Amino acid sequence: MTTQVSEKIKWILACKVEDVPDNGGSCALIEGEQIAIYNFARRGEWFATQNLCPHKKQMALSRGMIGSDGDVPKVACPFHKKTFSLVSGNCLSGDDYEIKTYPVKIENGLVYIGID
Ligand code: FES
Numbered sequence: 001m002t003t004q005v006s007e008k009i010k011w012i013l014a015c016k017v018e019d020v021p022d023n024g025g026s027c028a029l030i031e032g033e034q035i036a037i038y039n040f041a042r043r044g045e046w047f048a049t050q051n052l053c054p055h056k057k058q059m060a061l062s063r064g065m066i067g068s069d070g071d072v073p074k075v076a077c078p079f080h081k082k083t084f085s086l087v088s089g090n091c092l093s094g095d096d097y098e099i100k101t102y103p104v105k106i107e108n109g110l111v112y113i114g115i116d
Pocket residue numbers: 053054055056057058060077078079080081082
């Protein structure tokens with residue numbers, strides 16, 4: 001499955017599909033940056049964001065709870081429960097924060113993250 005594809009994306013192998021729990025997340029270090037990868041099995045979709053929560057600068061989002069806000073898939077930081085869209089990266093808790101999101105591609109049981 002592929003999300004948010006642009007033309008100059010470089011796909012980087014992050015992990016195996018089984019490294020990411022169903023309806024949960026894992027973290028991979030990609031080009032020096034911690035990236036949270038989410039297997040949103042209930043929706044049949046994968047997402048990736050920065051792992052850093054912009055609120056108190058905790059490397060935590062991969063351990064957050066994922067869910068939906070209407071149609072919008074989201075992650076809640078485990079520390080203070082601020083929520084972020086997994087699509088746009090916008091904060092859904094009414095705060096002026098934003099996180100980076102990345103496209104994800106699954107091929108032959110492997111998870112690839114797209115970097116611009
Ligand atoms: S550190 Fe993530 S919500 Fe506070």
